Amino acid sequence: MKTPGKRPPKILIRHAAIQKRVREVAREITRDFRGQRIHLVGVLKGACFFLSDLAREIDLETSLDFIAVSSYGKTKESSGQVRLLKDLDTSIAGLNVILIEDILDTGRTVHYLLRILRQRRPKTLRVAALLDKPSRRVKQIECDYVGFAVPDEFVVGYGLDYAERYRNLKDVCVLPRAATR
Ligand code: IMP
Ligand code: MG
Numbered sequence: 001m002k003t004p005g006k007r008p009p010k011i012l013i014r015h016a017a018i019q020k021r022v023r024e025v026a027r028e029i030t031r032d033f034r035g036q037r038i039h040l041v042g043v044l045k046g047a048c049f050f051l052s053d054l055a056r057e058i059d060l061e062t063s064l065d066f067i068a069v070s071s072y073g074k075t076k077e078s079s080g081q082v083r084l085l086k087d088l089d090t091s092i093a094g095l096n097v098i099l100i101e102d103i104l105d106t107g108r109t110v111h112y113l114l115r116i117l118r119q120r121r122p123k124t125l126r127v128a129a130l131l132d133k134p135s136r137r138v139k140q141i142e143c144d145y146v147g148f149a150v151p152d153e154f155v156v157g158y159g160l161d162y163a164e165r166y167r168n169l170k171d172v173c174v175l176p177r178a179a180t181r
Contacts, residue, residue, distance in 0.1 A: 009156055009166060009173030013148055018130075018158055018172065019053065021147045025128060026057030028145060029098065037061040039095040039122075043113065044068040044086065045167065046102030049159040050130040050147070054100065065089055069109055082112040097122040098145075102159050103131040107139035114141075131155065131172065148172075 029038070037060065042051040044066050055062055068086035097117060101110055110127055117125055128145035135152045150172075156162050157169030166173070 009169065009175050009179065011171045012150065012153070012155060012174050013158075013172040015158075015170040018147070022050070022053045022130075023057050025145050025147060026054050026059075029054075029128070030059045033060055033096055036096055037063070039063045039065065039092060039097050040100055041088065041092070041097055041117070042066045042100045043102070043109065046159045046161065047100045047130070049167075050102060051100045054128070063095075065092075067113065069113065082109055084116070092117065092120050092122045094121070094123050096124045096126075098126045098128050101127065101129040103133065103150075103155070104129045104141060104143055104146075105133050105136050107137045107141040110141050110143075111139035130158070131160075 038058070040051055040055055040062060042048055042064065045068070048066075051064070055064060065088045066086065067084070067088055070081070070083040070085055099110065099113055099117065104110060110129075114125065114127070126144040127141065129143050130147040132143060132146045132149045133152055134149060153174045154162065155172050156166035156175050157171050157173045159167055160172065161167045162175050162179075166175070
């Protein structure tokens with residue numbers, strides 16, 4: 001494992017387990033939308049590894065787009081305010097849209113994105129999140145596809161960052177509190 005900080009993150013979910021679960025989620029999506037086209041909307045930047053692995057395991061006609069919202073910045077706490085930084089490139093009207101997120105924490109980000117995407121009249125709108133921290137939820141979210149439920153710890157790797165670091169770790173790891181000081 002790459003250990004770019006002084007305190008190496010502790011492995012929570014190994015790469016092999018992630019790959020296996022991603023294949024299972026892809027099979028579920030393939031079954032749910034059999035015979036139809038889907039449009040994956042990834043939330044930058046955290047969801048990019050999950051989206052690219054998931055998309056390659058889905059056996060349907062699939063298109064992709066990306067959206068970006070304001071993130072935690074250099075802190076670990078959400079400001080509670082969500083702001084659109086980069087909009088979609090193309091219309092989603094009439095499409096089977098699946099919003100792809102790295103992690104559902106308070107739920108504020110997905111709540112905000114579902115609100116703006118719903119206004120654009122997709123045919124269907126679902127959510128897939130690699131990780132879910134249900135104990136932290138502030139906004140009630142219906143998540144259709146969840147990779148793993150995780151405890152209330154700060155996690156990094158496989159796309160997830162702390163201050164833009166650790167995204168390229170293959171495993172999902174817990175960042176020890178001491179590593180953030
Ligand atoms: P929410 O709006 O509170 O649900 O937070 C969602 C966003 O916060 C995610 O897309 C992540 O970018 C970030 N986030 C939440 N928890 C973690 C974590 O444990 N590690 C890294 N990023 C996180
Ligand atoms: Mg982030």
